[in-house]
Every structure is written in structure tokens, then in C-alpha cells.
Amino acid sequence: MFERRLYHHIDWGLLVALLALCGIGLANIYSATGGWTGVVETQIYGIALGVVALVVCLSIDYRSLADKSHLIYIGIAALLLYVLFFGAVRGGSRRWIDLGAFNLQPSEFAKAALALVLAKLFGESRRGVVTRVDLLIAGALTAVPVFLVARQPDLGTAVTLIPVAFAVAYVAGMPMRALGVLALVAALAAPAVWTFALQDYQRERISTFLDPAQDARGAGYQQIQARITAGSGGLWGKGFQEGTQGQLRFLPVAHNDFIFSVLAEEHGFAGVLAALGLYLFVILRALEAARLAKDRLGAYLVLGVLACFTFQVIYNITMSAGLAPVKGLTLPLMSYGGSSMVATLAGFGLILNVRMRRFTN
Amino acid sequence: MRLVALQVAVVVAFAALAVGFWYLQIVQGAKYEEMAANNFQRTLALRAPRGVLYDRNGKVLVENRSAYTVSIVREHSTDLDRTVQLLSEVAGLDAGDVRQVVDRRRNEPIYRPIVVIEDASLAQVAAIAARRLDFELPDVVIEEVPTRQYPTDALAAHLFGYVGEASDAQLGDGVTRGAIVGQSGVERVYNKLLMGQDGERRVVVNSLGREIRTEEEIPPREGRRVQLTVDYDLQKAAEDGFKHAGFNGAALVMDPRNGEVLTYVSLPAYDPNDFAGGIDRATWASLNADTLRPLQNRAIQGRYSPGSTFKLVVATAALEEGLVTPDFKVNCPGGASFFGRYFLCHLKGGHGVVDMRHAIEKSCNVYFYTLGNMLGVDRIHKWADKLGMTGKTGIDLPNEQESIVPSTAWKLERTGERWYPGETISVSIGQGQVSVTPAAMAMMITTIANGGTRVTPHIIRAVDEGGGWRMATPPAVAERVAFRPETLAALHDGLWMAVNAAGTAGRARIPGRDVAGKTGTAQVISIQGRQAARGNTGRDLRDHGWFVFFAPKDTPQLAGVIFGEHNEHGYLGAPIAKHVIETYFAKQEGRPLPVLPPKPAPAPTPRLEPDPDSPPVLLETQPVALNQSAVGSRQ
Structure with missing residues (x-):
């Protein structure tokens, strides 16, 4: 199954960059949680498990995976449905399946599954152009997991699924007109969404974002603290484990959603540039894989996975600087979280897979 | 073609992020650094004991004793009204009076303690400390401060005079708001000698306001010892x-x-x-x-x-x-x-x-x-x-x-x-x-x-x-x-x-x-x-x-x-x-x-x-x- 020559086509540069980011994340988690704790250990297990998932996703030809994509998709949808009713509740939302040793977060895996099924849909379209029917089907396929995740409720993760559909459809040749229509619909729907679809806490978060000072001790607190955390880092940062904001817990859940703020505080603008450079390298390198892909399926798969990753990276980093509303969105590869780590590395397994098999038939 | 567009978009987005961080960390860095420092550092005043007064033969006339002040730090208040109510109840004070004291200093920075009881009795201190342990009064602090101790029988009272919080007119020249200065008698005339120099303690606090460690302590300098001519x-x-x-x-x-x-x-x-x-x-x-x-x-x-x-x-x-x-x-x-x-x-x-x-x-x-x-x-x-x-x-x-x-x-x-x-x-x-x-x-x-x-x-x-x-x-x-x-x-x-x-x-x-x-x-x-x-x-x-x-x-x-x-x-x-x-x-x-x-x-x-x-x-x-x-x- 794993031919020797494929080994030479693995993108080692990308792999090293991925692991470097994991390492940086680990170091910052270590710093933010105050040393060697269970959190750090769990993260190490997550990375190890993620590497295994990566290897697995790399080993199986993405085309055979794509052939089974509908099954994977249905399986994930079933898990999401299960979570909605039987999932473990934490912090007011049902997102996890309690497996004893660890908790599984199916929504993280929905990203790769959606990318796979959409890549399959557009990549195997015989006609070569994107039809309205295709778009409608894609929309429906996207809407199901988005709806299920949003109901948990986990609006952050739900929103990250949408770029998957857009990226794939866009590269597949979706007419710009359709994009314009969608944008118009979104603009028109916004007030309605504001009124009916959003929960109170979500509305509060957005209005707080627009004016954090109105509620400095409440919802605006995290945003202000995030800005202070990042801003006080200066050029070279305060040093490893020397950050006052993260160490003294002015920034809540620093090891999770705000891991990049911790990095910005302790390693300054220099550290930020290094991390941003690594992420940019990863993304451009993965885009390269899409360009090199042997078939449209491969290219779309790469883009689907990457879209979700890129969106999350950019959003989380923006939020880490206190420049975007606070959402429960982790920073892939760096934030604490086993499911996210495994799913992300599995996704990159698919990307490496596509690049590795660019010469195979 | 569209891939190139995506590439460009990603690069632009990352460049924007870099610029954002540059603005935040380099351009506005100093401001946020100060805000971070304010977050975790507190400067607490350490009141200097006033100079001891001796009689002409070296007998101590006026000295200092430790008194306990009880203050409210509004920064840690979740419900100020409740605190005022509960504190008054526990310490046996009139809630209206306490509220008035707090209201009068409403405009001061919220991390500055508002002294509610100047010289608390041991019973009051014990009662409040017990409630504090229960986290019922997280915003109340008890501090030990040096306080003037005069002879018990009001001996030479008009000679010594008395001390009190500095009035607005007395501020400046080393006297800050809330400082204790001589208001009459020797205490007033020789206030500059007797006052000493308040010290300060810079402490690191966590997000709950709890003190983690002392960063720096400048000990207070006791006021000058003064010998009077009286016997x-x-x-x-x-x-x-x-x-x-x-x-x-x-x-x-x-x-x-x-x-x-x-x-x-x-x-x-x-x-x-x-x-x-x-x-x-x-x-x-x-x-x-x-x-x-x-x-x-x-x-x-x-x-x-x-x-x-x-x-x-x-x-x-x-x-x-x-x-x-x-x-x-x-x-x-x-x-x-x-x-x-x-x-x-x-x-x-x-x-x-x-x-x-x-x-x-x-x-x-x-x-x-x-x-x-x-x-x-x-x-x-x-x-x-x-x-x-x-x-x-x-x-x-x-x-x-x-x-x-x-x-x-x-x-x-x-x-x-x-x-x-x-x-x-x-x-x-x-x-x-x-x-x-x-x-x-x-x-x-x-x-x-x-x-x-x-x-x-x-x-x-x-x-x-x-x-x-x-x-x-x-x-x-x-x-x-x-x-x-x-x-x-x-x-x-x-x-x-x-x-x-x-x-x-x-x-x-x-x-x-x-x-x-x-x-x-x-x-x-x-x-x-x-x-x-x-x-x-x-x-x-x-x-x-x-x-x-x-x-x-x-x-x-x-x-x-x-x-x-x-x-x-x-x-x-x-x-x-x-x-x-x-x-x-x-x-x-x-x-x-x-x-x-x-x-x-x-x-x-x-x-x-x-x-x-x-x-x-x-x-x-x-x-x-x-x-x-x-x-x-x-x-």
C-alpha cells in the first residue's frame, strides 16, 4: 500500500513546520499553565495521536478515501446528532463524547469530512463546470453539519465549516455572480440573524467587541485583557514564563483560545512574526500541494481542508490581539485540545497525501 | 488562476496581521505595558510612624502603637452595597455613615482602599477577619498602621496637640491626600520633622486581587525623634x-x-x-x-x-x-x-x-x-x-x-x-x-x-x-x-x-x-x-x-x-x-x-x-x- 517511491514525495518541509508549530504551542501551554501539568501531558498525547492520524490519512490513497466520503460524512453527521442529545455538557454546551480516557469532539472531524465530501462532489463532476445543482447540493451538505454544530451551541466551529464550502466552490469555478448573490443574502439576513438566531451571550459578545469598555469587568474583559496581553509584549516579549497577564490569569483560558496572546506577551513581536511566518509557510506550502495535485479531487480536498485551517488561524490570531470578538475558536496546532490537534493533523495528512501521490495513477 | 488569488489573499491577510501586531506591540506597546503593570502591580502605602517625643530627661512622652484600619477596596467588590451593609453589621457601625464615607471618595481610583474604620477594636478585627475567611467580604482589608499614642491622662494635651488627616489646604510639600499630619500643638509646628516618610510596598496580585508576592518594599522612614524642653x-x-x-x-x-x-x-x-x-x-x-x-x-x-x-x-x-x-x-x-x-x-x-x-x-x-x-x-x-x-x-x-x-x-x-x-x-x-x-x-x-x-x-x-x-x-x-x-x-x-x-x-x-x-x-x-x-x-x-x-x-x-x-x-x-x-x-x-x-x-x-x-x-x-x-x- 505504501510504495517506497512515495516516501520521497512526502513534503518534509511542511511536516517539519507543522511539528514546529505543535512544539511552539506546547511550550506556550507549558508556560501558561505554570509548568508540567496534566494539561501539557494531554497535549503531548494529542500530538502523538495526531501524528498517528496523519500517518494513517497519508497512507490511504485520498481517492479511495474520497470514494468512501459519503460514508464518512454520514458517520460524522450521526456523531454530531448523537452529541446533540447525549454529549457531555461543559460550559453550557454539548460538544463532547465522553470516552472515559478522553473526550472526543466530533465537530473537529466534521471539517475534514466536509472537505472530503465536497472535494468528491466538485472533483468528480463530469461536466467540468459548476452548475447550480452542484452549488445547491454543496450548500445542503454544508448546512447539515453547520446546523448541527451551531445547535450544540458552538457557533465558532460551525462558522469555520462555511469557508470549506466557499473555498472548494470558488476554486471549482463557482460564478462570481453566485458569490455576489450570497453576499447580498448574507447582508439582508444579518438583522434577522441578529434578532432570531443569535443567543443573548452571542449578541453581547458582538456588541461588546464594538465597545469593550462598556463592560470592562464582564464580556469585554477578555478582549481588553487580550489586547493588553499582546500589546505589553513589545518587541522581544517578557520572556518564557515571565508573562504577567497569562501567568497571573488576567487572561482566562490562556492555554486554549488565547495561546497566541501568551506567545505575543512572552516572545513579543519577534515571536509573533516567527509564528506567523510558520503558519504562512504551512498555508502557502499546502496551496502549492493543491496546485501540484494530479486531479481536481486532490486540489479541492487540499483547499477544503486548508480553508477551514486558514480561516481559524487568521480569526484566532486576530482575536488574540483583541481585534475580533471573542469566539470559542482555537488556534489549530497550538491551542490546547486533543480533538482539534488530531483532526488538524489528520487534515494535513490528507494534504500531504495529495502532494505525495501527485505522480501516481 | 483562482489559486493564485487565494495565495495573494492569504499573504495579504497575514501581512495585515503582522501590521496589526506591529501597531499593538511596537507602536502602542508602552501603553499596554503600563496597563499590564497596573493589572498585576499594586502599590500599597506603608504609613511611617511619627517621630517619638521625649521629655528633657529622655522619658518617652508620645510614641506610636499599632492600630488596625479597616478599608474597602472597591476594585474587588462584586456588590458594594452588600459589602457596606454586611461590614456595618459585623463591625457594629451605622450603615449610613459607612456609605457616606464611601460616597465621599467615590471618584478616587477604585484600587485605592477607602478607610472605613480608623482604629478598629480587636473585637471588630476578629469579626471582620472571620467573615473575610469565608470570602463574604473579599473587598475588605485590615491593615496594621502605626498610630499616635499619647499619655493616657491627657497630660500636656494642648502642648502635644493632635494629628488628623491632611485637609486640602495642607496638601503639597510631601503631604499627600490621606496623610496624617499634625493639626495642633507641637504635632503641627514640628510636623515636618515628626512626619517621617511613608514607604510603599509594590505587590504582585493575580486576577482575583490576591497578593502573590512582594516585588519591592521601600520601608517607611520614621519621623525624627524630638526632645522637648518639658519635664x-x-x-x-x-x-x-x-x-x-x-x-x-x-x-x-x-x-x-x-x-x-x-x-x-x-x-x-x-x-x-x-x-x-x-x-x-x-x-x-x-x-x-x-x-x-x-x-x-x-x-x-x-x-x-x-x-x-x-x-x-x-x-x-x-x-x-x-x-x-x-x-x-x-x-x-x-x-x-x-x-x-x-x-x-x-x-x-x-x-x-x-x-x-x-x-x-x-x-x-x-x-x-x-x-x-x-x-x-x-x-x-x-x-x-x-x-x-x-x-x-x-x-x-x-x-x-x-x-x-x-x-x-x-x-x-x-x-x-x-x-x-x-x-x-x-x-x-x-x-x-x-x-x-x-x-x-x-x-x-x-x-x-x-x-x-x-x-x-x-x-x-x-x-x-x-x-x-x-x-x-x-x-x-x-x-x-x-x-x-x-x-x-x-x-x-x-x-x-x-x-x-x-x-x-x-x-x-x-x-x-x-x-x-x-x-x-x-x-x-x-x-x-x-x-x-x-x-x-x-x-x-x-x-x-x-x-x-x-x-x-x-x-x-x-x-x-x-x-x-x-x-x-x-x-x-x-x-x-x-x-x-x-x-x-x-x-x-x-x-x-x-x-x-x-x-x-x-x-x-x-x-x-x-x-x-x-x-x-x-x-x-x-x-x-x-x-x-x-x-x-x-x-
Whole structure:
């Protein structure tokens, strides 16, 4: 199954960059949680498990995976449905399946599954152009997991699924007109969404974002603290484990959603540039894989996975600087979280897979 | 094609992020750094203990003790109203008062503690600490702060003064809001020395406001140690004397050689300890409403007519002006006529022929009427001034009142009227418009005691500015007039006789100590006014009594004044002086300090002995044209 020559086509540069980011994340988690704790250990297990998932996703030809994509998709949808009713509740939302040793977060895996099924849909379209029917089907396929995740409720993760559909459809040749229509619909729907679809806490978060000072001790607190955390880092940062904001817990859940703020505080603008450079390298390198892909399926798969990753990276980093509303969105590869780590590395397994098999038939 | 667009989009997005972080971390970095520092650092003031006050022998007079303050830190409040309510309940305070305190300081930064209880009792501290452990009062802090500790019996209260939170006018020059500064007495005059330098402790706190560690501690620098000129034992002797005698008043005893104040009394007093921990409104109100006026510093703020003690001024003036010699004799038939009016002596039958010494001894009015008439008011004023009896004495205590001895110019300026010679007659026995503080009286007797050197009374003896005791520079001598030897001899002899011979001050006699002294009575209201007011006024209209003294006669080591408020007789102050003098010499010779005998029976009524200092009775022989004068108005 794993031919020797494929080994030479693995993108080692990308792999090293991925692991470097994991390492940086680990170091910052270590710093933010105050040393060697269970959190750090769990993260190490997550990375190890993620590497295994990566290897697995790399080993199986993405085309055979794509052939089974509908099954994977249905399986994930079933898990999401299960979570909605039987999932473990934490912090007011049902997102996890309690497996004893660890908790599984199916929504993280929905990203790769959606990318796979959409890549399959557009990549195997015989006609070569994107039809309205295709778009409608894609929309429906996207809407199901988005709806299920949003109901948990986990609006952050739900929103990250949408770029998957857009990226794939866009590269597949979706007419710009359709994009314009969608944008118009979104603009028109916004007030309605504001009124009916959003929960109170979500509305509060957005209005707080627009004016954090109105509620400095409440919802605006995290945003202000995030800005202070990042801003006080200066050029070279305060040093490893020397950050006052993260160490003294002015920034809540620093090891999770705000891991990049911790990095910005302790390693300054220099550290930020290094991390941003690594992420940019990863993304451009993965885009390269899409360009090199042997078939449209491969290219779309790469883009689907990457879209979700890129969106999350950019959003989380923006939020880490206190420049975007606070959402429960982790920073892939760096934030604490086993499911996210495994799913992300599995996704990159698919990307490496596509690049590795660019010469195979 | 579309892939390239995505590439470009990603690069642009990352570039935007980089720019965002550059702006945040580099451009605005300093601002956020400061905000982060404010997040985790707190600067807590460490109050400096005020300098300890010692007496002239090194005995501690005023020191510091630890008090507990209870404050609310609103930064940690989740529900301020609840905190106020609960804290008031636990500590037994009125919630309204607490709220008022908090409201008054509403606009201060929320991390600054608002002191709610200045000097909490141990019971309060325990009750609050228990609640704090339960996390019921997370925003309440208990701090230990040094607080002033004064002698328990309000000893020398008006000398020490009291401390309190700085008013707006007192801010600046090292005094910050909330600082404790001297508000009166030595505490106020030497506040700069005593205040010390508050320290601070920079602590690191976590997001819950709990202290993690101390970053830096600048210890407070204690205020300078200050040694006063007063002698604890003499001070105590004087105050005991007043208690024993059963009246209020003032006393000022100095070393006539250099002006060092050995004893400084003003009674009734307040307890400075009440102020040390922030005075409560009820105590303050009652101090202010008290008809005995315990906040008045009588020794320098009370003005009274000097009565017969003023005869010393007239005697000095007459001798030094060369108008008379000590042998100058006047026949006292019990009264004399001046300017068509008959002025009585206090002794009905008269003193017969008296010279200066005997006139002083017996306090003969007629003798001094005669001298006063010869001198005229302006020369009396001149010598009162030379004896330090006019204006302020210059003592290093705040809010001293000016003493007044009239002159023609003074009257003209004040009332626009010329001086009537008849007024001089009553001035010459210390009545009329003469109005002086006990401190001025002490100046007068001190100057007579030391032969004409007007030393300035002062209270600070030495200061320890870190390098051990350094003697304070005594204030410059205001004026040095060498009295003629015969003047001095006559004055000193007369004063000695007043105590040791047939005089009025026999109660101050100490065998072998040659105490010299003179009594006097200050009218509070005229005899006629007294009759008119009888029974329908709540004011105490009884006369005040004076006793000025020095000892030993020939080489005076201490001189001073005992002022008895409404004690009616000057000679009642003499035993107080005697007790002070005895204590002084006992101490000097290392003998046990004298103890006052058990309280005598209540003051005898009716009078057993005639009071020679009683105001003169004026007999009118003609219609009076001088109804503006003090004497006339008394009629």
C-alpha cells in the first residue's frame, strides 16, 4: 500500500513546520499553565495521536478515501446528532463524547469530512463546470453539519465549516455572480440573524467587541485583557514564563483560545512574526500541494481542508490581539485540545497525501 | 488562476496581521505595558510612624502603637452595597455613615482602599477577619498602621496637640491626600520633622486581587525623634496640682535663664488619643459644644485681665524710668482721690506708709495708683512691652493670641478717642483694658526673675535627624535690658516678702527655697454687673486667680504662672506652684518626689481671710464724666 517511491514525495518541509508549530504551542501551554501539568501531558498525547492520524490519512490513497466520503460524512453527521442529545455538557454546551480516557469532539472531524465530501462532489463532476445543482447540493451538505454544530451551541466551529464550502466552490469555478448573490443574502439576513438566531451571550459578545469598555469587568474583559496581553509584549516579549497577564490569569483560558496572546506577551513581536511566518509557510506550502495535485479531487480536498485551517488561524490570531470578538475558536496546532490537534493533523495528512501521490495513477 | 488569488489573499491577510501586531506591540506597546503593570502591580502605602517625643530627661512622652484600619477596596467588590451593609453589621457601625464615607471618595481610583474604620477594636478585627475567611467580604482589608499614642491622662494635651488627616489646604510639600499630619500643638509646628516618610510596598496580585508576592518594599522612614524642653515630672506635678485644687486653668513654667518651657498646662484638655485614630463625629461635636471649651489652648489663647500681678510692671516702670527709688513712700489711708474720683484700696483701714517692697508684699493699691498716675499709660505700656507682656511671646505653638496693654496710641487707633488719665489709674492695678495671656504673664515674671532678659519661651530642645541628638538652636533673645540693681533688689525682695512675710502668697512658701511670687485676681464681670446678672445667667462669673512666681529669689531656676479659671483667688494657685517647685528641687537633689496631701475639705465659704487682690471698690464723689473708661463703666 505504501510504495517506497512515495516516501520521497512526502513534503518534509511542511511536516517539519507543522511539528514546529505543535512544539511552539506546547511550550506556550507549558508556560501558561505554570509548568508540567496534566494539561501539557494531554497535549503531548494529542500530538502523538495526531501524528498517528496523519500517518494513517497519508497512507490511504485520498481517492479511495474520497470514494468512501459519503460514508464518512454520514458517520460524522450521526456523531454530531448523537452529541446533540447525549454529549457531555461543559460550559453550557454539548460538544463532547465522553470516552472515559478522553473526550472526543466530533465537530473537529466534521471539517475534514466536509472537505472530503465536497472535494468528491466538485472533483468528480463530469461536466467540468459548476452548475447550480452542484452549488445547491454543496450548500445542503454544508448546512447539515453547520446546523448541527451551531445547535450544540458552538457557533465558532460551525462558522469555520462555511469557508470549506466557499473555498472548494470558488476554486471549482463557482460564478462570481453566485458569490455576489450570497453576499447580498448574507447582508439582508444579518438583522434577522441578529434578532432570531443569535443567543443573548452571542449578541453581547458582538456588541461588546464594538465597545469593550462598556463592560470592562464582564464580556469585554477578555478582549481588553487580550489586547493588553499582546500589546505589553513589545518587541522581544517578557520572556518564557515571565508573562504577567497569562501567568497571573488576567487572561482566562490562556492555554486554549488565547495561546497566541501568551506567545505575543512572552516572545513579543519577534515571536509573533516567527509564528506567523510558520503558519504562512504551512498555508502557502499546502496551496502549492493543491496546485501540484494530479486531479481536481486532490486540489479541492487540499483547499477544503486548508480553508477551514486558514480561516481559524487568521480569526484566532486576530482575536488574540483583541481585534475580533471573542469566539470559542482555537488556534489549530497550538491551542490546547486533543480533538482539534488530531483532526488538524489528520487534515494535513490528507494534504500531504495529495502532494505525495501527485505522480501516481 | 483562482489559486493564485487565494495565495495573494492569504499573504495579504497575514501581512495585515503582522501590521496589526506591529501597531499593538511596537507602536502602542508602552501603553499596554503600563496597563499590564497596573493589572498585576499594586502599590500599597506603608504609613511611617511619627517621630517619638521625649521629655528633657529622655522619658518617652508620645510614641506610636499599632492600630488596625479597616478599608474597602472597591476594585474587588462584586456588590458594594452588600459589602457596606454586611461590614456595618459585623463591625457594629451605622450603615449610613459607612456609605457616606464611601460616597465621599467615590471618584478616587477604585484600587485605592477607602478607610472605613480608623482604629478598629480587636473585637471588630476578629469579626471582620472571620467573615473575610469565608470570602463574604473579599473587598475588605485590615491593615496594621502605626498610630499616635499619647499619655493616657491627657497630660500636656494642648502642648502635644493632635494629628488628623491632611485637609486640602495642607496638601503639597510631601503631604499627600490621606496623610496624617499634625493639626495642633507641637504635632503641627514640628510636623515636618515628626512626619517621617511613608514607604510603599509594590505587590504582585493575580486576577482575583490576591497578593502573590512582594516585588519591592521601600520601608517607611520614621519621623525624627524630638526632645522637648518639658519635664514630665514637673508637668505631672502641675496637672496633679490643678486636679488637687479642683479648678481649671493654665500654667506655664520656664527656666528663666534660657526660656525652656518646663511645664505647659491648659485645662480642661481633650484626649489627643481620640484624634489619633480619626476622631468620630460625636466626640468632635461634644468637644466643640462643651461650655468649658476644652479645645481652647488657654495658656496662649485665653486673654484675661492680669489684676494685681500687673503692679510689677508699674513698679518696674517707675523704678527704671527713674521716677522713684525703692524707698519712695506713699501713705495709704485705705483709698485715694485721682481726677476727682476716689479709688479704694482693698484694705479698708489702709496700709499706712509703705515703701516699694512693702507695697508689693501687701499689694497696696494706693501705692500703685500713685505710681501709675506719675508714669502715665504710655510709659506703663513701654515697660509692659519690655517685659514681654504685649503682643505674642513667640512660643513655638500655633495660634497664639496677642496680649494687650493699652496706650494712648492704641486707644486712639482702636476707638478714635483720646486717653483719659483716669483710665491709667485702673490700668496701674491691672484692671481696665489690660488683657493678657498666661504665656505673656509668664514672660513678665521670667524677665523680672532674670533681671531683664526677655527670653523667648520654646518647647523643642533637641532633634535626632538620624545622627544622634542635636541640640536645637534656641530662639534669639528678644531683648536684653539690664535692670538697675536696686530695681531688681526691690522687686525680688517685695516678691519674696509676698510669699515669705506678711504677703498674700504664703501658700507657696517653701523653707530654704526663697520662693518669690505675687497673686492677682482678674475680674470676669464688674461688681455691679454681677449683681445685675445674679441668678439669670448660666455663665460662670466668678473671678480668675493668678499666681506668678520664681525661685530661688536670687538665682532663679524656674519661673512661671499659675492661672486658675474662676477659682476666685490668686492665692489658690500658689500651692500648685509650690508643688511644682518642690518637685523641681526634689528631682534636682535626687530626693523622692513630693506627693500631694489628700484632698482638703471643700473651699471655705464664707471667706475666712480677706482677699487683698479683690477688685478695688470705687466710691464716687462727683458725677462721672468718664463713662467711657473701664473704671467708669464698672460703676
